[in-house]
Every structure is written in structure tokens, then in C-alpha cells.
Amino acid sequence: MFSSNAHSFMFSCELYPQCKSGIGGWSSGSDFSASQRRRSAPSRVTCCASTSSSGKTHGGFLMEEEASGTSTIAGGGVRDVYGEDRATEDQGVTPWNVSVSCGYTLLRDPHFNKGLAFNDKERDSHYLRGLIPPSVLSQETQVKKMIQHIRQYEVPLHKFVAMMDLQGRNERLFYRLLLDHVEELLPVVYTPTVGEACQKYGNIFMSPQGLYISLKDKGRILEVLRNWPERNIQVIVVTDGERILGLGDLGCQGMGIPVGKLSLYTALGGVRPSSCLPITIDVGTNNENLLNEEFYIGLRQKRATGQEYADLLQEFMNAVKQNYGEKILVQFEDFANHNAFDLLEKYRSTHLVFNDDIQGTASVVLAGLIAALKLVGGDLPDHKFLFLGAGEAGTGIAELIALETSKRTNLPVEEMRKNIWLVDSKGLIVDSRKESLQHFKKPWAHEHEPVEELVDAINDIKPTVLIGTSGRGRTFTKEVIEAMASLNEKPIILSLSNPTSQSECTAEEAYTWSQGRAIFASGSPFDPVEYDGKVFMPGQSNNAYIFPGFGLGLIMSGTIRVHDDLLLAAAQALASQVAEEDYDKGLIYPPFSNIRKISAHIAAKVAAKAYELGLATNIPQPKDLMKFAESSMYTPAYRDYR
Numbered sequence: 001m002f003s004s005n006a007h008s009f010m011f012s013c014e015l016y017p018q019c020k021s022g023i024g025g026w027s028s029g030s031d032f033s034a035s036q037r038r039r040s041a042p043s044r045v046t047c048c049a050s051t052s053s054s055g056k057t058h059g060g061f062l063m064e065e066e067a068s069g070t071s072t073i074a075g076g077g078v079r080d081v082y083g084e085d086r087a088t089e090d091q092g093v094t095p096w097n098v099s100v101s102c103g104y105t106l107l108r109d110p111h112f113n114k115g116l117a118f119n120d121k122e123r124d125s126h127y128l129r130g131l132i133p134p135s136v137l138s139q140e141t142q143v144k145k146m147i148q149h150i151r152q153y154e155v156p157l158h159k160f161v162a163m164m165d166l167q168g169r170n171e172r173l174f175y176r177l178l179l180d181h182v183e184e185l186l187p188v189v190y191t192p193t194v195g196e197a198c199q200k201y202g203n204i205f206m207s208p209q210g211l212y213i214s215l216k217d218k219g220r221i222l223e224v225l226r227n228w229p230e231r232n233i234q235v236i237v238v239t240d241g242e243r244i245l246g247l248g249d250l251g252c253q254g255m256g257i258p259v260g261k262l263s264l265y266t267a268l269g270g271v272r273p274s275s276c277l278p279i280t281i282d283v284g285t286n287n288e289n290l291l292n293e294e295f296y297i298g299l300r301q302k303r304a305t306g307q308e309y310a311d312l313l314q315e316f317m318n319a320v321k322q323n324y325g326e327k328i329l330v331q332f333e334d335f336a337n338h339n340a341f342d343l344l345e346k347y348r349s350t351h352l353v354f355n356d357d358i359q360g361t362a363s364v365v366l367a368g369l370i371a372a373l374k375l376v377g378g379d380l381p382d383h384k385f386l387f388l389g390a391g392e393a394g395t396g397i398a399e400l401i402a403l404e405t406s407k408r409t410n411l412p413v414e415e416m417r418k419n420i421w422l423v424d425s426k427g428l429i430v431d432s433r434k435e436s437l438q439h440f441k442k443p444w445a446h447e448h449e450p451v452e453e454l455v456d457a458i459n460d461i462k463p464t465v466l467i468g469t470s471g472r473g474r475t476f477t478k479e480v481i482e483a484m485a486s487l488n489e490k491p492i493i494l495s496l497s498n499p500t501s502q503s504e505c506t507a508e509e510a511y512t513w514s515q516g517r518a519i520f521a522s523g524s525p526f527d528p529v530e531y532d533g534k535v536f537m538p539g540q541s542n543n544a545y546i547f548p549g550f551g552l553g554l555i556m557s558g559t560i561r562v563h564d565d566l567l568l569a570a571a572q573a574l575a576s577q578v579a580e581e582d583y584d585k586g587l588i589y590p591p592f593s594n595i596r597k598i599s600a601h602i603a604a605k606v607a608a609k610a611y612e613l614g615l616a617t618n619i620p621q622p623k624d625l626m627k628f629a630e631s632s633m634y635t636p637a638y639r640d641y642r
């Protein structure tokens with residue numbers, strides 16, 4: 001263990017370079033002589049700090065803690081996963097210092113604020129005396145208090161607002177709380193509640209989170225990026241708000257999604273919060289309600305399309321690379337189909353891009369299917385798949401299944417696609433419709449008579465697996481589930497659309513209508529269901545299992561492009577984490593309570609594959625990637641300021 005006394009480490013950073021010390025502000029070394037003390041508190045103090053409990057080393061160098069800001073460690077000799085120089089233990093102690101605000105300003109700085117957890121010494125050195133009550137609480141006690149506070153609210157949106165409020169006040173406490181109560185709080189900060197939050201974003205938000213880039217910023221996007229206070233960004237989650245979950249066009253109010261996804265990058269995947277940048281690109285909205293809404297936060301105009309849209313996105317992608325370099329990961333989130341596929345196609349060979357709705361969802365579903373084989377028997381090529389919904393998620397999952405089956409059989413992907421059928425709003429996708437199909441649907445137009453209804457398609461195709469990616473709730477009717485149950489001893493039914501209101505069926509419907517035989521998972525969480533004296537535990541098939549670990553794997557290996565084999569590696573890694581006791585409960589996903597371990601596994605496997613494919617640039621490859629991933633992770637324990 002890295003002893004904080006023996007090894008204080010140094011970094012000096014100006015987290016807010018454009019906000020220089022301000023009135024009366026001064027910055028000095030950690031030693032304040034009496035004569036230096038002023039009557040009014042300085043706004044920033046440069047102080048030595050050390051990790052309170054989690055500073056740790058791996059492979060001889062410091063991981064995780066304090067990578068934010070610009071490290072000025074001299075002679076560190078080692079470059080960590082965040083691309084910053086680190087002192088090695090055997091090179092001796094290199095103290096670090098961090099420029100933190102103090103006094104009133106410190107209490108309002110969520111990155112450094114600890115609330116009542118500031119100890120007496122810190123209260124002295126940081127001019128906090130009198131600004132907070134005398135009691136000193138541990139972080140553990142604060143967590144206990146906060147979870148009680150959150151539980152008092154009955155309305156999920158109120159819980160959400162309380163969590164956002166905490167995130168804006170005390171970041172480390174927010175992440176500690178989220179991690180310690182992950183299964184309880186995931187539905188609060190993420191789907192389904194985040195969907196409602198986006199719908200009401202204009203009403204509930206008092207302080208902005210994330211970066212807004214709009215049509216008004218055309219020609220100045222680089223400048224806008226540079227207004228963001230953090231420098232060492234490693235992951236951007238970006239949306240244009242056109243298809244927020246299954247809720248449609250929410251325009252600028254889609255910002256809740258990148259913010260929520262990046263909170264999960266940190267909580268579930270251990271990527272430092274200061275490395276994460278949520279972005280919403282506002283090109284207008286076609287949502288009339290929002291355009292007429294008094295408190296709408298975005299541009300009041302119809303969506304820009306065509307060349308105007310493409311140019312803005314091109315400028316954005318150029319600016320991102322110019323500002324953050326080759327290894328910046330850009331995760332596209334909740335773009336509408338017509339842009340999502342094109343953007344991925346356009347930028348996948350020049351940037352490190354990942355579309356969560358196409359690729360992340362595909363990977364998590366493939367993992368669930370691999371795991372489900374243990375419960376239903378057979379191998380992937382023995383199964384037949386039918387989708388309701390042929391957009392990003394549907395075709396993305398279908399393609400990854402075809403790829404994995406092709407690897408398992410050594411047969412061409414085209415051949416494997418024949419086992420996979422998709423139904424869209426016009427019925428079964430068949431060859432006679434080929435001319436009029438969007439390009440991403442064409443590979444799925446197999447030879448068959450036209451079929452309009454889902455239930456008829458089920459009776460014709462006889463799938464073993466039914467997957468809902470339609471964005472339309474209650475479309476897996478009793479008839480549909482019963483048809484699946486009459487064809488299969490254990491029908492696999494995945495109802496993936498989010499949030500809960502858009503889920504193709506509820507867990508209760510899936511279990512009841514299949515007489516308790518369905519292997520069921522959904523995109524948004526459902527409570528356990530009691531049927532016929534037995535309790536059924538629905539799994540959650542959500543890309544939140546994948547993208548945090550996947551992203552960490554890319555970052556820690558310095559991977560510069562996303563290859564489909566990395567998605568397969570992530571799926572296999574996730575499937576391998578399903579334990580016997582999970583299978584005994586009929587689950588095809590491991591519990592979220594183990595998510596840090598699961599993410600580390602995914603990161604390690606993704607990184608290993610990236611090294612194998614020659615896509616990783618962080619050389620040499622760490623010997624033990626699992627350990628490396630674990631030790632790379634941000635821990636939200638407080639640091640001591642002294």
C-alpha cells in the first residue's frame with residue numbers, strides 16, 4: 001500500500017485556467033507564515049495533498065489518483081494510463097501539490113468540497129472555520145445520511161434532482177454513494193428516471209452540466225471546447241438529442257443522457273470524472289411541444305439537416321481531435337437512425353468513435369445470449385432470432401450475432417445473417433421490400449412472403465429468441481408471448497426499449513404469459529415477479545454493462561480505433577462474469593453490485609484484443625491487464641488536504 005505519509009506526490013494544476021485567482025487571490029506554497037496571512041481568505045491555496053485511503057501503486061507507479069490537471073512531475077519517467085507522467089516509487093518521493101480554492105469558494109467547488117468531512121487541520125489551513133458546523137463526519141457517515149435523504153423522496157424525479165444536486169456539490173460523495181448503492185441508485189441517475197428528467201430538463205435544472213454546442217457556434221467550435229475547464233479529457237459522450245431513449249426528439253434537453261452516461265463511466269468503469277465531457281449539439285428540434293415551451297433551453301428552430309448538419313458535425317469532430325488528440329474517445333449517443341449509421345461509418349476510420357446504441361447495445365445483448373445458451377442449450381448457430389425494430393439497436397445486435405456465429409462456425413457472415421429476421425413498422429423485412437429499404441436494413445431482407453403482423457412472423461419464422469428494439473411500449477402482446485411460448489420450452493425474450501414506458505412488455509407479462517418459462521431481460525429495470533409461487537428475477541440488458549469497461553479498456557491501452565472484434569471481446573468478457581448462482585436464478589447477466597469487477601474484466605479483455613490487433617498505442621503492454629485495469633480506476637475516497 002502506498003503510504004500517504006511516506007509518499008506524498010505532486011501535481012500542480014489549474015483546474016480552471018480561465019478563472020485566475022480572482023480578487024485578493026494568491027497562490028503560494030503550502031507554507032503560510034503568519035505575515036502572509038491576510039484578513040480575508042485567499043480564494044485559492046496551493047497545498048500538498050495526499051490520498052486519504054486509496055493512493056496505490058501498480059507496476060511501480062501511481063495509478064488513479066490525482067491525474068487531473070496538468071501534471072508537472074519532473075523526471076517521472078513513467079506515463080500512466082491517463083497519459084501523464086508519474087513518479088515511480090523507486091525514483092523516490094515526488095511531492096505533488098494542487099491548487100484548490102479555499103474558504104467559501106472551496107465549499108462551492110464540487111471537485112474538492114468534502115462538506116463536514118473536512119477535519120480540523122483542513123478547516124484551519126483552508127479558511128473554513130465557522131463556515132461549516134463544528135462536527136466532523138466521515139465519508140461513510142455522509143453516505144449513510146445521504147441515502148436516507150434520497151429514500152425520503154417517493155417521486156423518482158425528486159430523487160434524481162437530489163442526486164444531481166449532490167453531484168454539483170460534492171462529487172466524491174456522489175460517486176461513493178452511487179457505487180455503494182448501485183442497484184438502488186442506477187434507476188435514479190440513469191434509465192428510466194433520466195428519460196423523464198430530459199423531458200423536464202428546462203424546468204428542473206438550475207445549473208448547467210456539460211457543454212452546449214449549437215448552430216450559433218459554427219466556425220467557433222474549437223473556441224467553445226476550450227471554454228470547458230478541464231484539459232485532459234479522454235471520453236466525450238455526445239448527443240444531438242434527436243432520439244432520446246425511446247422518447248423521441250428532445251432537442252437540447254437530451255443533455256441529461258451524456259451527463260448520465262458519463263456518471264456511469266466514472267461510477268461503473270472508474271474513469272475519472274475530470275476526464276469526462278458531456279456534450280449536446282443543438283441543431284434545433286422538431287418537437288413542437290418543446291418549441292412552444294416557455295422554459296425550453298435550446299434553439300427555437302426546426303432541426304438543421306443535410307449539408308448544414310454534416311458541416312457542423314465535421315467541424316465538431318475536427319475540433320475534438322485538434323483539442324484532445326488522436327486518443328480521445330467519442331461516444332455517439334441517442335442520435336436518430338438516419339444520422340447514427342452515417343456518422344459511425346464516416347468517422348470510424350479517422351477517429352476513436354463508438355456508437356453506444358448500435359455497438360454497446362449489440363455487445364450487451366450478445367453477452368446475454370451467450371450466457372443464455374447455458375440455460376436453453378445449443379450453440380448460437382442453432383438459434384433463430386426475430387427482432388421487432390430494425391433501427392440502430394436491432395440491426396447493430398443482429399450484425400454482431402452474425403459476426404460471432406460466423407466466427408464459431410467458420411462460415412461467411414452473409415450465411416449467418418439468414419438465421420436472423422427483423423420486423424419493422426411495415427412488417428417483416430423481406431426481399432420484395434428491398435428497393436425501398438434504408439441501407440442499414442438491406443442485409444436483412446431475406447426471401448419470404450410479405451408478413452405484416454409480428455405474431456404471424458413468429459409463427460412463420462419460429463424463432464427461439466425474440467428481441468424488442470422498437471422504441472414502442474407494449475408491442476409484445478399476450479398473443480406474441482404465447483406464440484413464443486408455444487414454440488419453445490424456454491423462449492428467450494428481450495424487451496430492450498427504454499425507458500420502462502417504452503418496454504415491449506413488462507417482466508410480469510413475460511413470465512405470466514409464458515407460464516414462467518421465459519428467459520427474460522429488459523433494457524430498463526423491473527422488480528422481481530412472483531408467479532405460481534415462484535419468484536422470477538428479470539435481468540437488465542442495458543449497454544451500461546458494456547460502455548464503462550469498454551471505454552476504460554480503450555483508454556488504458558491507448559487504442560486509437562474501435563474494431564468489431566473489441567465488441568465481441570467485451571461481450572464474451574461480460575458473459576464470463578455470469579456465475580452459477582446467477583444461472584440458478586434464471587439470470588443471464590451478473591448483478592450490478594459487482595460492476596467494478598465486471599468492468600475491469602471487460603476492460604482487460606478489450607485491451608488484450610486491441611494489443612493483439614495492433615490498435616493499442618500504450619506500449620509496453622502491461623503484464624497483467626486485469627490488475628492494471630483495477631488499479632487504474634478512480635476511487636471516490638476523499639483526499640487529505642494539508
Ligand SMILES: O=C([O-])CC(=O)C(=O)O
Pocket residue numbers: 191244245246334356357497498523542543
Ligand atoms: O440509455 C439507456 O438506458 C440505453 C440506451 O442507450 C438507449 O436506450 O438509448
Ligand SMILES: [Mg+2]
Pocket residue numbers: 245333334356357
Ligand atoms: Mg442510448
